[in-house]
Amino acid sequence: MPDLPHPLAAFIVGEIRRARGAAGMTQEAFGRGAGFSASHVSAVEGETRALTMDFIKGADRAFKNGGLFERMVGKLGTPSWFLPWLDAERTATQLRCFQPSLVPGLLQTESYARAVIRCDDTLSDDEVEKRLAHRMDRQAVLTKANAPQFVAVIAEAVLRRAGTDFRDVMTGQIKQLTTLAERPNVSVHVLPDEVSMHVGLTGPFSLARLPDHAWVGEMENQLGGVVIDRDADLDILMSRWETVRSEALPRRQSLDLIKEVVTSWT
Template identity: 35%
Template sequence: MTETRPPSVRRRRLAILLGNLREAAGISPDAAAEHLGCHRSKISRLENAKLGVSLSELRDLLALYGVEDQSYVESLVQLAREARHRGWTRHLGAMNPSFVDEIDHEQTASYIRTYQPHVIAGLFQTSDYARAIYKANPEALDAKRADELVELRMQRQEVLHRDEPPRVSLIVGETALRNSIGGREVMKGQLEHLLSLSERQPVEIQALPFATGAHAGLTGAFVIYTFPTPAYTDVVCIEHLTGTLHLEIEEEVGAYTLAYDSLRSSALPARASRDLIHQVLHDL
């Protein structure tokens, strides 16, 4: 039976890796199909993520492609297991697929680096703050839809409360701290929430003050996701009005990693960042 829903981001990643490994080994799709005892079209469907690979087929293909590093083999096997599921994101219905993939990254990453110059990052938003943002949407979301999106936002934040949460680094612009989204009381609650999170491990919050001047983040917000398995390279996500751009090419990811490291150097240290947030609270 042909699947009607898009493949998970993990299946797509595994499909790309299988294609790359086969080509690097100099093995044709016909030879791979003969090794598995299947039609050539199956290899094409595996490498296009239209078909999932069984664990036994995966091990056979990796042996054929000359992959001898057992830790890498096991990381691919684990990726194949995870590729069968979308987790709770399968309930998101008509959401833009690129947005669903970003949530998938968020829920599976071991390290999240996010730079937000204009708004508080989603993982750190209070429900009132998030609701104020959704109400400002020019598409004029009705109250029910806004509530659904707020609930989704709060559900996403549960990743911070897991037994083994990801390491999270946030660089937030002073504009975001002073932009009165939702009014005084909403911002008061939001800033107090940010201070509370800044005292938790493994969360690091740094503020980028107005006085910084020119810096490496002038082109806008972005998030870098790092994953626990070596089979999955870092991914940069950039949200835009109609979806999310995902960057996985090594040179592009490297440029954003360099920019983030520069921003960390430009931003205030954690203690001074908390002092600035306290000052903004006092100024409300």
């Protein structure tokens, strides 16, 4: 899945705002053309409401520019489905992530992330480094002022996936996990191997709670992914989150297990 630096949403919003000013359009007039209320336009321009592809397409309609902003998003290298999630991640007050196969992207070291991205052998070295830089940029969300509460549940097998050629990378990754998990806004929970069957085996997913208290979900697959905003679908993801979270070890016990994994290699 291609990553996008979180400033892209702000960049697109800024360009829309400038185009509106150049056209002499008020937020109300722009909203009429785009199909949104003036208050919605104000919230998007003020970056308190997520930028969506519907809004981008509405901006193109309002300006009658032949789809300029939609093409801009495509040219800048992100699939349209992922843009709303990146903006949700950037503005979230709470983040939840379940990962049965990898360390979550927001917790990855540079070396670990590079190894994951290089699994796609169609990418050039330059593309790998570009995606790596984007992923590292996204991690600032956990250390910024008023950072969201981030809770991750990862399978124990993720920690133990360390052949001799990968052990140094994994050692650094686990040390970073323990450091981040000591932050007051970050909690890492391990789903032990002894829980052999659970609902999370169907795949990873993430949830973000927005400032207006609405939730947004995200799921990845081999061809990309999907952002979830339908109430019925969110109810299912919330239920599955509660299930995997309840099966995982408590925070302190999880940290002890994470540290034990490293010492078992020495």
